[in-house]
């Protein structure tokens with residue numbers, strides 16, 4: 001017999017979530033996650049994926065992955081430190097270092113996993129981490145796992161960061177102090193103030209850690225937020241994911257050779273979880289080559305993003321202060337936001353609503369993620385649907 005306590009716990013909590021309308025029902029796609037998706041038998045313009053450059057469905061990546069499967073099989077067979085390191089894992093890491101302008105890199109099975117791995121491999125209970133209050137969940141969990149003292153910093157508030165860094169340093173309580181931030185914040189699309197962060201880090205000898213999940217492939221001609229600011233030799237940890245602009249799955253740290261050497265002997269997902277599959281590795285490598293060879297997709301992404309932003313703004317929507325392709329359409333009220341997203345869906349646009357607690361109360365929004373794969377016609381159609389639904393609901 002299975003546990004009655006567990007049954008009671010699940011019944012109570014699931015009912016509670018369902019009662020509050022917070023139980024997320026997931027509808028599976030019946031198509032690839034491209035600019036047009038098929039859902040419940042209907043085709044929709046997709047404005048909700050992180051497939052920034054359209055590479056998730058790119059023929060060149062699919063061919064590379066297929067070849068890799070024929071040559072190496074579908075699984076790596078072991079963790080990296082036993083015999084799950086194939087020559088292509090090493091090549092991918094070399095390519096990542098080249099892409100990020102660092103001495104070396106290490107690949108993990110996901111971006112989430114990478115933050116769990118990297119923070120706790122270096123930080124411990126005698127250390128402190130200054131963490132932006134809007135950092136991604138995987139950064140928060142990685143910090144918690146390390147057992148370091150977590151000091152929350154007001155979002156992109158450099159005075160607050162300086163004050164807290166000074167206090168932590170002068171307390172003499174901590175062996176190491178790290179400052180950790182998203183490169184691009186995923187809900188508003190604003191960019192971390194890296195030049196100021198680096199200045200403060202130099203003043204107080206902080207370890208710098210930038211998770212550029214939403215900046216890589218997007219900023220700095222594709223090389224990311226750190227390159228965008230010309231700070232490649234000033235950031236200790238450059239984190240990236242292979243799952244967004246790169247279009248595949250996986251995560252990585254790029255940095256100095258010694259840091260990577262340490263992560264290879266101390267980061268637990270590297271030591272205890274089976275390595276990336278051959279198809280993932282080779283497809284990711286192909287994506288990075290494409291990004292390094294040409295800025296064409298990057299330019300297309302920005303062109304589409306600017307087009308969508310201008311169209312929504314002209315209609316009178318509040319698109320916030322995004323500095324990147326992430327295009328929030330801020331509605332405010334939570335219920336209205338959800339209704340707006342539902343109606344967009346009925347009219348043919350898939351754009352997810354994001355409400356409290358993911359964003360502060362009263363700032364509910366529909367978040368749009370234009371990509372290089374959208375055509376102007378698709379964006380025009382989406383803008384027309386936004387206009388119709390926006391007027392219907394009295395938002396514009």
Ligand code: PMP
Pocket residue numbers: 110111112113115136138139182186211212213214241242243249250251
């Ligand atoms: N870090 C940040 C800043 C992210 O936005 C995400 C993706 N939501 C991740 C890490 C996790 O990356 P992955 O999907 O590769 O696990």
